[in-house]
Amino acid sequence: MNLYEKTAHELHELLTKKEISAVELTENIFSRIDEKESEIGAYITLTRDVAEKSARSVDEKISRGEKILPLEGIPCAIKDNICTKGIKTTCASKILANFVPPYDATAYKKLSAQNPVVLGKTNLDEFAMGGSTENSGFHVTKNPHDTTRVPGGSSGGSAAAVASGEAIFSLGSDTGGSIRQPASFCGVVGLKPTYGRVSRYGLVAYASSLDQIGPITRDVTDCANVLNAIAGHDEMDSTSTPANVPDFTKSLVADVKGLKIGLPKEYFVKGIDAEVEKSVRDAAKVFENLGAEIFEISLPHTEFAISTYYLIAPAEAATNLERYDGVSYGERIDGADVVDMMKNTRSKLFGEEVKRRIMIGNYALSAGYYDAYYLKALKVRTLIQKDFVDAFKNVDVILAPTAPTAAFKIGEMISNPLKMYLQDVFTVPLNLAGLPGISLPCGWTKNNLPIGFQLIGKALDEETILRAAFTYELQASSFKL
Amino acid sequence: MKVTENDVKVVASLSRLNIRDDEISDVIAQLDKFLTYVENLQAIDTEKIEPTTYPLPMQNIFRADEVKPSLNRELALSNAPLQEDGYFKVPRVLEE
Numbered sequence A: 001m002n003l004y005e006k007t008a009h010e011l012h013e014l015l016t017k018k019e020i021s022a023v024e025l026t027e028n029i030f031s032r033i034d035e036k037e038s039e040i041g042a043y044i045t046l047t048r049d050v051a052e053k054s055a056r057s058v059d060e061k062i063s064r065g066e067k068i069l070p071l072e073g074i075p076c077a078i079k080d081n082i083c084t085k086g087i088k089t090t091c092a093s094k095i096l097a098n099f100v101p102p103y104d105a106t107a108y109k110k111l112s113a114q115n116p117v118v119l120g121k122t123n124l125d126e127f128a129m130g131g132s133t134e135n136s137g138f139h140v141t142k143n144p145h146d147t148t149r150v151p152g153g154s155s156g157g158s159a160a161a162v163a164s165g166e167a168i169f170s171l172g173s174d175t176g177g178s179i180r181q182p183a184s185f186c187g188v189v190g191l192k193p194t195y196g197r198v199s200r201y202g203l204v205a206y207a208s209s210l211d212q213i214g215p216i217t218r219d220v221t222d223c224a225n226v227l228n229a230i231a232g233h234d235e236m237d238s239t240s241t242p243a244n245v246p247d248f249t250k251s252l253v254a255d256v257k258g259l260k261i262g263l264p265k266e267y268f269v270k271g272i273d274a275e276v277e278k279s280v281r282d283a284a285k286v287f288e289n290l291g292a293e294i295f296e297i298s299l300p301h302t303e304f305a306i307s308t309y310y311l312i313a314p315a316e317a318a319t320n321l322e323r324y325d326g327v328s329y330g331e332r333i334d335g336a337d338v339v340d341m342m343k344n345t346r347s348k349l350f351g352e353e354v355k356r357r358i359m360i361g362n363y364a365l366s367a368g369y370y371d372a373y374y375l376k377a378l379k380v381r382t383l384i385q386k387d388f389v390d391a392f393k394n395v396d397v398i399l400a401p402t403a404p405t406a407a408f409k410i411g412e413m414i415s416n417p418l419k420m421y422l423q424d425v426f427t428v429p430l431n432l433a434g435l436p437g438i439s440l441p442c443g444w445t446k447n448n449l450p451i452g453f454q455l456i457g458k459a460l461d462e463e464t465i466l467r468a469a470f471t472y473e474l475q476a477s478s479f480k481l
Numbered sequence B: 001m002k003v004t005e006n007d008v009k010v011v012a013s014l015s016r017l018n019i020r021d022d023e024i025s026d027v028i029a030q031l032d033k034f035l036t037y038v039e040n041l042q043a044i045d046t047e048k049i050e051p052t053t054y055p056l057p058m059q060n061i062f063r064a065d066e067v068k069p070s071l072n073r074e075l076a077l078s079n080a081p082l083q084e085d086g087y088f089k090v091p092r093v094l095e096e
Helices: A008-016 A022-040 A048-063 A106-112 A156-164 A180-186 A220-230 A274-289 A302-323 A338-349 A352-365 A371-391 A417-424 A428-433 A462-478 B005-014 B021-043
Strands: A043-046 A075-079 A117-122 A169-174 A189-192 A212-217 A260-264 A293-297 A397-401 A437-444 A450-456
Touching (some): A008 A022, A022 A043, A022 A117, A022 A156, A043 A156, A048 A117, A075 A156, A106 A169, A106 A220, A156 A169, A156 A180, A156 A212, A169 A180, A180 A189, A180 A437, A180 A450, A189 A220, A212 A220, A220 A462, A274 A293, A274 A397, A274 A450, A302 A417, A352 B005, A352 B021, A397 A462, A417 B021, A437 A462, A450 A462, B005 B021
Parallel strands (some): A075 A117, A075 A169, A260 A293, A260 A397
Antiparallel strands (some): A043 A117, A169 A212, A189 A437, A437 A450
């Protein structure tokens, strides 16, 4: 097996036993990048110098006989909406094409404390708005399993990098499914933590009440290790939770006996691909065979989640994106006066989907429409959240498909944004309710595309979904997915 | 619910976006389609429901009013398209 195919914890072993060096590992991944990147396009920026420097420092540490941390020397990629001091952070937008952050996002800073090897910044839908990475202002990322298909989005670059061996793990962000859906499309593991679990400081804001940073990895063990590295309260983010952070690797226990798992009937309805449905139901059977109890449950307001999300997220985005006005950062397109300059800058440098969401958001927030749209959506959000609270009175975990289909063709949905929005139907409810969810692979379509399912947990209960995911993964590896 | 030309102009102005006259009908159509799409929410009785702005309970965060180190001016200006004498430079705002 090539080094670039291994998990972080396997590579950690090899580094610790001095069977490989961090420099050798880094060179191995960069030659993989040289081989695959022109085909996949996972990255916006590569940071070879930074990577080689940290690899050397890890090797020095090992040669001094010091112990290394779990992610130390492991090659990783960072979604390009997470601020990295001194490294260009574009959000895949032309408006931030030259932006070099003067500070680090807290999640990145915490990860850096483990001294991983940062390979570069990955592609995304501009400002994380999209489910296919086709909305990038720079280029389209391809699905490593079929390069005529999308990798999902918005963290498409982060998921494709991990799936293609162009990174061992990555950070993504998830506002309406942007970690879980690309993880599902690319056949890797992706976790959206509970809202507030990971600091949003330095994550370029799309929709502040929904955004969360999380890991994209090869397996559940790596997922727990990366979550350990990035979770925790941060006084720079007033929405970050002061709740105690457990050691998530303690949840890597193969045991689901007596675990109550709910299958929401509203997630197995018309529109879901038959192969996906079968594969996800088979995953539930695996749990049942391992001693879990399966219940059919109801989340009655599921059908309203998309409308609710697509009013709230654009409203928050319209507000958050006001700051791109050609004054403090980014490129400027001149105009007759200040307002004209701002309009020219924004009109020329924002992409179509971003402008569409800004218009929708400001419409929903504007006088005369606020009550009917924005406020209405906030109230329905309460009902969606209550659905989960009620369901979790009877079950410990909810099991559902991550996306209604496997990866779709590039260009298939780009001209129909409303159809594209339906991709998010099973992922947005968690963001609206602030709940953690992990997507992991559960099978293949007959076209050899990965299928994923998600395990949804109670607020701040990443431990139970990690335990369930670990148990499933162990079992699934025995029948070779 | 029909979006008017005036709605589009007002919202475009709030959004600081230029919309050319020949684009207005497309934007109206897009917004109309979107509003029809989210129309299903109107059927839900939410009269007695409180809105949720954040998914987890939030409270005001207080701290002592102490000066702490922050970004220095040079770094804060490092991404500015135009700067002069330690300030962001913009086109003239006030008339002479």
